[in-house]
Amino acid sequence: MKPGRELAGPMTRRRFIRISGAAAGLSLAALGAGFARPGRAPPLYHEWRGVALGADASLRIYHPNAAEAGRMIADALAEVRRLERVFSLYDEASALSRLNREGELADPPQELVELLATSARYARATGGAFDPTVQPLWALYARHFRMKDADPNGPSPVDIAGAAAKCGYQRVIVDAGKVAFAQPGVALTLNGIAQGYITDRVAELLRARGVTQTLVDMGETRALDAHPAGRPWSIGIKDPRADDRLLATLALDNQAVSTSGGYGTEFDAAGRFNHIFDPATGLCAKRYLSVSVVAPTATCADALSTAFSVMPVERAVCALEELGATRAYFVLMDGSMIERGV
Template sequence: MSASGIRLRPAPERRRILAGAFGALAAVASGPAALRALAGAQGRQAATRAGLAFGTTVSLTLAGARGADLEPAFRAGFAAIRAVEAAASLYRPDSALARLNRDGSLDDPDPLLVEQLRFALDLAAASGGAFDPTVQPFWTLWAEAAARGERPDERALIEAVARVGWREVEISAGAIRLARPGMGVTLNGLVQGYAADRVLAALAAHGIADAFVDTGEFGALGRHADGTPWRLGIGGPRRGGDLAAVIEPFTGFAATSGDDATVFSVDHRDHHIFDPATGTSPQALSAVTVTAPSGLLADALSTAAFVLGPERGAALVVRYPGCAVRFTAKV
């Protein structure tokens, strides 16, 4: 806790307000044992493995024929997560992204970092700068101020804004450069969705047709081992509340940006999602959930739409085929 009692903890800049179910949400009522029995009666099995990545918990649930060896697929899935972390995690001081921020340049960058950063810059252009991967200086400023029980003053915000600008990132296959001193890049607005993409691709390469992936954002293939569809519960604007909606069947990808992850004020006015133009948090919304054909797209669009607000955010999302958005007003 900071001196002001504000929750300030190591957490991804994007934390889900989605409640992933182990298989169908019916598990809440009938219990995992009942689901296992149903799966067994159909000659099927399901298994779940969990770990830590991106400063949070991650888990993979795989379904397959009874007796099938799922362990190679699990290993491939977690290897995919580790590869994304090595490229773009701010929680690893040895990641390629951490080294870029430390030195202001990076030669022979990890191809996974290049892919994510190119996408981020393309979305920055498409969103008119609402999505900006160079907002890392705001996080540093607000975290330091909150630790003192304060808000940044106007002068500090102006100075931080001067170090933010997606057009100042120079990127090629051979190098990445940050044009101005004091700049910093964060991909926390898309990295967990990108990881979900990489995991499901790795699982599919191992013959897995039915899987539910939680990398901090969600992805699903096929169905649960008991034959029921995967379901995804969309939580209310504050943790611990009732579900606002349920996506059923759930396949593809979903991501949420919300004001209840890392907060800098007890009223959720100030939090980890920043308007790149001001260095402050947008005030219209508590949460934005996007479903999309890729985790990368779902994750990044939810951040951009949060900054843009309902009208302009919806206009951005509908430009991308197969995407849908749900807005939750500020509470």
């Protein structure tokens, strides 16, 4: 599970994917008649780039009216900012920060209740491999490696066991009127799913406004319909060992993709300890270099790429089928890749 990176200071995680295509890298530029349908004006390409929930983010819209496209982008970013005030651990006033600080939250935002219920579903389906309560483990490792003379072998087994004892998605009590923790010391992070959820919310906002042929990336990537050129969107999975090399190129059409890898955020200079934890052991994930999942929604892809990082391949494939995802790509520690689909 990917916990909140905020306790160690603001960090923007490394990107695991590369978005390619004829329009990549352009901004507010007309694509030309090659993408126009007969009898219709050619669409315009509009792009925004920035940061959402500590991750690089971007929004690509194809729309014939530049002013309307600008309004849609502004509305989408307003929605992102609103949801960050629910899920962010940077913001001490966010709903999630208040819940972690106080141990309970009355009249929680509907989005928090919804995402916690969704998180519990993924936790059950993955046998607890996805667990939003691993924040105590993050806090432990972050504190340890901030110490001047930190043991390079990491926190002690006793300290790890103590932090792991505070984890467990069953320790979160959720209903429409209140969210509470069943014992002291529990803390939540939604960084293993919130980027996907926000990506989906932006995508649905745009779809409701009549936008198609759009690529949304608010930390995870979701394609609405096909590329304006009449082909799927091309998304490349980067080699964790060589940032300029692709291991695979995926074709997305009304699908989403998420990649998780420990190398995205590391606690120590040697790279032995990373931000993805196995809730069962309290140890950092070392099974794969990265895991990518293709699913109908970014929420699903985000949660499963996180969970699969600590699961054996064949066990992950069972969850893949149960939860409606379509493909998974496991990059092994030797750099080879296993692909599985349903």
